[in-house]
Amino acid sequence: WExxxxxxxxxxxxxxxxxxxxxxxxxxxxxxxxxxxxxRLSEYGEILLEVHDPQGGHTxxxxxxxxxxxxSPQSRTADIVNLKLDQDAYLPGExxxxxxxxxxxxxxxxxxxxxxxxxxxxxxELKSNVSEFALDVTEDYIPNxxxxxxxYQPFGRKDNDLPLRMYGILPLYVKSEGTQLGLELNLPDSxxxxxxxxxEIQTTNHQQAxxxxxxxxxxxxxxxxxxxxxPWQHFFAKQRLLxxxxxxxxxxxxxxxxxNHNLLSVGGDGEAxxxxxxxxxxxxxxxxxxxxxxxxxxxxxxxxxxxxxTIDLQVPNYIGSLRVMVVxxxxxxxxHQEQAIxxxxxxxxxxxxPRVLGRxxxxxxxxxVFAMEEDLGDVNVKIEVQGPVQIIGDDQITLSFGxxxxxxxxxxxxxxxxxxxxDIAVSAFSANYDYGNSSRVxxxxxxxxxxxYLSQEKVVDAGHAVGFDIPKQGxxxxxxxxxxxxxxxxxxxxxxxxxxxxxxxxxxxxxxxxVFPQIYLPELYVFGPExxxxxxxxxxxAIQAFSQYQLRNGGFAYWPNGTSVNQWATNYAxxxxxxxxxxxxxxxxxxxxxxxxxxxxxxxxxxSGNLTQAYRLYLLALAGYPELSAMNYMRENKxxxxxNPAKYLLAGAYELLGYDTVCREILKEANLDVPDYYEFGxxxxxxxxxxxxxxxxxVGLKEYxxxxxxxxxxxxxxxxxxxxxTQSTAYALMAMTKYVAAISAEPPPLSGRLGLxxxxxxxxKGNDGTLTLTVPIDAGRASSMVFTNxxxxxxxxxxxxxxxxxxxxxxxxxxxxxxxxKFVN
Numbered sequence: 001w002e003x004x005x006x007x008x009x010x011x012x013x014x015x016x017x018x019x020x021x022x023x024x025x026x027x028x029x030x031x032x033x034x035x036x037x038x039x040r041l042s043e044y045g046e047i048l049l050e051v052h053d054p055q056g057g058h059t060x061x062x063x064x065x066x067x068x069x070x071x072s073p074q075s076r077t078a079d080i081v082n083l084k085l086d087q088d089a090y091l092p093g094e095x096x097x098x099x100x101x102x103x104x105x106x107x108x109x110x111x112x113x114x115x116x117x118x119x120x121x122x123x124x125e126l127k128s129n130v131s132e133f134a135l136d137v138t139e140d141y142i143p144n145x146x147x148x149x150x151x152y153q154p155f156g157r158k159d160n161d162l163p164l165r166m167y168g169i170l171p172l173y174v175k176s177e178g179t180q181l182g183l184e185l186n187l188p189d190s191x192x193x194x195x196x197x198x199x200e201i202q203t204t205n206h207q208q209a210x211x212x213x214x215x216x217x218x219x220x221x222x223x224x225x226x227x228x229x230x231p232w233q234h235f236f237a238k239q240r241l242l243x244x245x246x247x248x249x250x251x252x253x254x255x256x257x258x259x260n261h262n263l264l265s266v267g268g269d270g271e272a273x274x275x276x277x278x279x280x281x282x283x284x285x286x287x288x289x290x291x292x293x294x295x296x297x298x299x300x301x302x303x304x305x306x307x308x309x310t311i312d313l314q315v316p317n318y319i320g321s322l323r324v325m326v327v328x329x330x331x332x333x334x335x336h337q338e339q340a341i342x343x344x345x346x347x348x349x350x351x352x353x354p355r356v357l358g359r360x361x362x363x364x365x366x367x368x369v370f371a372m373e374e375d376l377g378d379v380n381v382k383i384e385v386q387g388p389v390q391i392i393g394d395d396q397i398t399l400s401f402g403x404x405x406x407x408x409x410x411x412x413x414x415x416x417x418x419x420x421x422x423d424i425a426v427s428a429f430s431a432n433y434d435y436g437n438s439s440r441v442x443x444x445x446x447x448x449x450x451x452x453y454l455s456q457e458k459v460v461d462a463g464h465a466v467g468f469d470i471p472k473q474g475x476x477x478x479x480x481x482x483x484x485x486x487x488x489x490x491x492x493x494x495x496x497x498x499x500x501x502x503x504x505x506x507x508x509x510x511x512x513x514x515v516f517p518q519i520y521l522p523e524l525y526v527f528g529p530e531x532x533x534x535x536x537x538x539x540x541x542a543i544q545a546f547s548q549y550q551l552r553n554g555g556f557a558y559w560p561n562g563t564s565v566n567q568w569a570t571n572y573a574x575x576x577x578x579x580x581x582x583x584x585x586x587x588x589x590x591x592x593x594x595x596x597x598x599x600x601x602x603x604x605x606x607x608s609g610n611l612t613q614a615y616r617l618y619l620l621a622l623a624g625y626p627e628l629s630a631m632n633y634m635r636e637n638k639x640x641x642x643x644n645p646a647k648y649l650l651a652g653a654y655e656l657l658g659y660d661t662v663c664r665e666i667l668k669e670a671n672l673d674v675p676d677y678y679e680f681g682x683x684x685x686x687x688x689x690x691x692x693x694x695x696x697x698x699v700g701l702k703e704y705x706x707x708x709x710x711x712x713x714x715x716x717x718x719x720x721x722x723x724x725x726t727q728s729t730a731y732a733l734m735a736m737t738k739y740v741a742a743i744s745a746e747p748p749p750l751s752g753r754l755g756l757x758x759x760x761x762x763x764x765k766g767n768d769g770t771l772t773l774t775v776p777i778d779a780g781r782a783s784s785m786v787f788t789n790x791x792x793x794x795x796x797x798x799x800x801x802x803x804x805x806x807x808x809x810x811x812x813x814x815x816x817x818x819x820x821x822k823f824v825n
Contacts, residue, residue, distance in 0.1 A: 013048055013063075022047070041066045081151055081168035089173040096135040096172060098147055102126045103162055106153035108133070112172070114145040116242035126151070141174040143236035148245065165249035171238060180232055181209060181328050181335030190342045193437060196314045197341075201326055203307030211328035212299030213311055218321040218340065220293050228325040231334035294318045317439060319348050319370075346373040347437045349381065349428040357422075358448045359475070362392070362414045369409065369428050371401035377432035383411045387422035388445045390414055401430075415445045417806075419475055447475050447804045453721055457798045460752075465788040471801040479803025481775040483787065485764060486796050487748055488740055489715050507558050508549045508569045509684055509727065512576050515542040516730030519576075519583050520737040526772070539585055546573060546591060554598030565598070567608050568683045571615045572727070574599065578623055579734065596625050603627040610638060611683060614646035614653075618697075621653040628657070635666065644670050645690040652697035663701070672710060684727050688717050692731035699738045711739050719798075750791045757784045 013019060022043070029035045037049070043066065050061040086097040102108065103126060110133050112120040119140055124133060135147065151166040182204030191197045203209050220226075296313060303309040315322070325338045348370040354363065369381055382396040392412040399407050415422070422443045429436035458466045470481065506514075518535040521527070527535075548560040555565030556573050574595045581587045602608070603616050604627060617631050631653055634642075642650065647670035655663040672694060679685045695710040714732045717724065724732075751765040754773065764771045775785070787797050 013046075027051075079163045079166045081149065081166040083147060083149060083168040083170040085147075085170060085172065089175050090137045090141075091175055091177060092137055092139040092142070094137050096137055096147075098133045098135060098149065098170070100131055100149060100151075100168060101129060102131045102151050103153045104129055106151060108152070109150045110135075111148045112141070112145050113148060113241065113243045114141065114239070118243065119145060126153075135172070137172070137174055139174075139176065141172060142176050144171050144173045144238050146170070146241050146243075147172050150245075150247075152249075163249075165247065167245070169241070173238075175236075179236065179333050181205070181330055181333040183209075183211070183326055183328050183335045183337040185324060185326060185337050185339045187324060187339055187341045190344050191315055193315060193317045193319060193343060193345050193348075196312060199311045199313060199324060199326075201303065201309045201311070201328075203303060203328065203330070203335075206307045207330060208303050208305050208307060209328045209330035210300050210302050211309070211326050212297070212301070214298075214325045215294065215296040215313060215315075215322050216325070217293040217295065217318070218323050220295065221323055228323070228336055228338040229327050230336050231327055231329060232336070235334060294320075294322060315343055317437070318343055319345055344372065345435075345437055346433055347371060347376060347379065347428055347430050347435060349426055349437050349439050351383075351424070351426040351439055351441060353424065353441050353443055355444075357389070357415045357443060357445045359388075359415055359417055359419060359445065361445075362412070365411045365413055365424075365426075367409050367411065367426050368406055369399055370406045371404055373433075374403050375432060376401040376430045379428050379430050381409050381426070381428045383413075384425045384427075385413065385422060388416045388418040388420050389422035389424065389443065390416060417475075419445050419447055419478070421445070447478070449475075449805050451478075451802070451804055453800070453802045455719055455798060455800045457719070457796060459794060460787065460789040460797050461794045462789055462792055465786055466797060467784060467786045468797075468799045469784050470799075471805075474801075474803035474805050479801065482800045483754060483764075483773045483775055483785075484798045484800070485750055485752055485771040485773075485787075485789075486798075487750060487770070487793060488743065489712060489796055508546075508556055508566065508573055509558070511542050511545060512569070512573050513726035513730055515539045516576050516579075517726065517733045519579055519585075520733045523737050523741065536585075539580060543577070543580060543585065543587060543591075546577070547588070549573070550591065550594055553601075554594030554596070555602070556595070567602075567612050568615075570595070570598065571612060571619060572684075574619055574623075575615075578619065592623075596620070596623055600625060600627055603630040606630060606633060609682070610634075610642050611646045611649075611685075614642065614649040615693075618649040618653045618656075621656040626653065626657055635662070639666065639669060643690075644673055645693045648694045648697040652700055655697075655701055667701075672706075684725070686725065686728045688714065688724055689728040689731045692728070692735040695735035695739060696731070699735065699742055702742075704739070704743050707739055711736060748791065748793050750793075750795060752790050752795070752797075753788045755786045755788075 023039055027035045027037060041047075045066060046063060047066055048061055048063055050059060052059045081100055081102070084099045086099070087094075090096055098110070106126040108124045108126055108131065110122050110124060111118050112135060119138075120135070122133075124131070133149070146169055148167070148169045151168075153162065153164060155164060184202045184204060186200035186202070188197050199213060199215075201211060201213075216226075294316060298311055298313070301309060301311070320343055322341050322343060323338055324341055325336070327336045328334070350368045350370070352366045352368070357363065365383070367381060367383070369379060371379070377400065379399045379401055380396060381399060383391060384395070385391055390413070392414050395411070397409045397411075399409065401407075411426075413424070422445055423440065424443055425438060425440045427436055427438035454471050456468055458468075460466050471479075515538050518538055521535065522532060545560075546556070549556045549558075549562065551557055551562070551565060553565070555567075556570040557564060558566040558569055574592075577587050577592055577595065581592070599616050599620055603613070603620060606613065608616065613630075613634060617627060617634065620627050621631075631650065634650060639647070639650075647666055651663045651666040651670070654660075654666065672691070674687050674690045674694070676687050677685070678687075691710050692714060695707055695714065698704075698707040698710070714736050718729065718732055718736075747767070747770075749765075749767045750771050751763075752771070754762045754764065754775070756775070762773065762775075764773055785799075789795050789797075
């Protein structure tokens with residue numbers, strides 16, 4: 001850290017514990033007072049040469065650096081000389097004058113540099129303390145070049161304390177004639193709200209040009225300090241300096257008057273560069289009012305042959321200042337222009353409303369009326385509403401204005417039981433001026449209760465009937481009812497579809513979790529073409545994104561462009577790629593080959609956790625690239641330490657290779673028990689995830705009878721309202737889909753009849769093994785329903801209700817975490 005503070009470092013150099021004496025001795029000067037010291041540098045570092053006169057007591061010192069190839073950890077830059085040009089910009093053919101302060105003796109090298117080249121250079125003798133050099137400006141300098149001046153003065157001079165070499169640089173801006181398009185705006189002095197006005201545009205050269213027009217609220221522009229686009233400044237922007245200048249004058253020991261001349265202070269011009277009025281923008285007036293912002297864009301258009309054009313616009317209900325901005329172009333020439341136009345009204349009305357209302361909420365609406373001219377007389381203020389809001393009391397009030405003033409009136413509103421968006425309009429009208437002003441606001445009315453999902457499942461034997469109670473009435477327009485009939489245990493995940501079908505983003509685990517379930521959803525539910533296309537897009541997008549996570553060794557990092565492999569995420573992503581390939585999605589061969597190569601190499605090292613290693617071996621066998629030696633090592637040395645999921649994965653790997661006897665021997669040591677846990681790191685595991693892994697292997701082993709226990713558990717968890725991570729959900733869907741497909745290769749035909757207590761009846765019939773019926777919940781508002789199974793086999797009947805209840809009947813629950821809320825006024 002000391003090297004960031006040279007003055008402090010050198011002040012304590014001799015007392016620093018890291019400082020050592022390299023050499024000491026006595027020297028004698030010659031008749032001219034000069035002496036030569038020879039020393040061979042044997043170490044790197046910052047070195048102090050110190051000379052002491054024992055007679056006079058004077059001591060002098062000098063710091064220099066000894067580093068590899070002469071480099072210094074803190075290279076000193078050339079001392080700066082300030083340059084000045086006589087103009088801000090030039091045209092080709094003009095002469096630019098460069099002025100600077102220089103020593104009275106010496107030489108100056110003047111160069112003009114651009115695009116990494118020296119376009120011009122010249123040597124000049126210095127004869128005074130102020131020097132001036134002339135440069136001929138050419139078209140090669142467009143849009144800018146750099147003028148550099150290097151000043152050298154004689155060694156051993158005694159008339160000043162300036163360094164041997166000083167350096168200055170300054171951009172030289174050059175404009176090309178004909179590249180700037182002049183534009184003029186002609187606007188009204190002021191306009192009124194909701195009034196039409198005309199914008200006139202004229203090019204200064206009276207030639208046709210193309211342009212775009214924008215009219216924006218100055219308040220919006222001030223918030224972001226937005227400037228009118230300047231195309232000429234963009235296309236002819238300042239180019240950076242590409243040349244680099246080197247010399248060794250900093251390494252020459254010169255007459256020294258201390259080290260201050262090598263310390264440069266950068267900055268200090270921020271105050272001058274600050275846009276005027278910025279601080280004023282931060283201090284808002286107490287009387288400032290918020291109005292609906294304005295943003296109007298028109299174009300691109302062409303002017304006529306003389307460069308003239310008119311645009312008719314209408315300002316909305318707005319009071320304030322608008323900035324009219326025009327940007328134009330013509331055959332390589334560009335320009336812009338801006339002008340402010342005030343929007344004034346003799347009468348203005350401003351209601352103040354909340355952002356949202358709850359059902360049956362009652363509010364007082366203050367309305368401020370501004371009189372911006374005298375003698376407005378009686379002003380009638382009126383409020384009108386549409387939608388789920390009604391007026392309580394008076395809907396209009398009369399005010400009287402004799403001078404410029406502002407007054408407030410109050411109206412009372414109440415939300416109805418319905419939900420939706422209410423349209424509220426407040427208007428004020430002056431009979432004296434025959435002029436009015438209005439303000440319209442959209443106000444959302446939403447329910448205060450949370451969204452609820454409820455389900456009931458019953459087994460119905462052939463020829464029998466069961467009854468269902470329909471949940472309590474929900475808020476109209478929010479509730480829905482669905483009955484599902486299946487020959488196997490139903491999987492009620494309609495309440496999870498909203499967040500299962502989403503585009504992948506984030507870390508590798510999140511991306512894989514987002515798309516893994518979408519591979520199997522079409523096998524569980526009937527989707528429309530748009531939803532199928534959306535899921536295909538999500539899956540293909542994830543496969544393409546995986547290349548950003550794959551490292552050179554074939555493993556996958558946790559974050560894009562990461563540097564280290566995440567072992568479980570590599571397993572997880574590879575499993576997805578294998579399953580996606582099996583479902584017909586295109587998986588780049590190089591992506592999968594790199595993954596297989598990494599997994600094979602790491603499997604032989606046996607350095608991962610047991611579950612991660614067993615999962616890796618199972619996936620390699622699934623991909624057709626087994627690592628049998630690593631499998632044998634785990635079976636012979638670690639089988640007793642493996643958990644049940646790892647044992648099943650290892651057994652599944654042997655089964656995939658045809659070693660049925662070895663597989664059964666491993667399974668004798670395993671059972672279906674999995675501890676209750678949730679892990680948010682390492683393997684991101686859970687009880688649900690691990691049991692899904694076991695079921696996935698059991699399907700491959702054709703153990704369908706034993707698998708029904710796991711299937712029922714997974715179905716219960718996914719059908720419930722309990723939260724599960726997308727990774728756990730993905731594994732569960734994968735295992736359950738494979739299980740259902742295995743036991744339902746030829747589903748039986750299903751049929752039934754549904755009767756509602758309101759008198760409505762509906763028939764169901766199909767051959768897909770699963771029937772889904774959306775029940776018209778608004779038809780008669782039935783309180784119960786009866787389903788009769790007319791199929792020849794038992795079926796599972798599941799009734800799903802989702803919506804927002806009118807009354808919040810949810811009982812507070814706590815499981816390991818307590819949340820307390822307190823509302824204070």
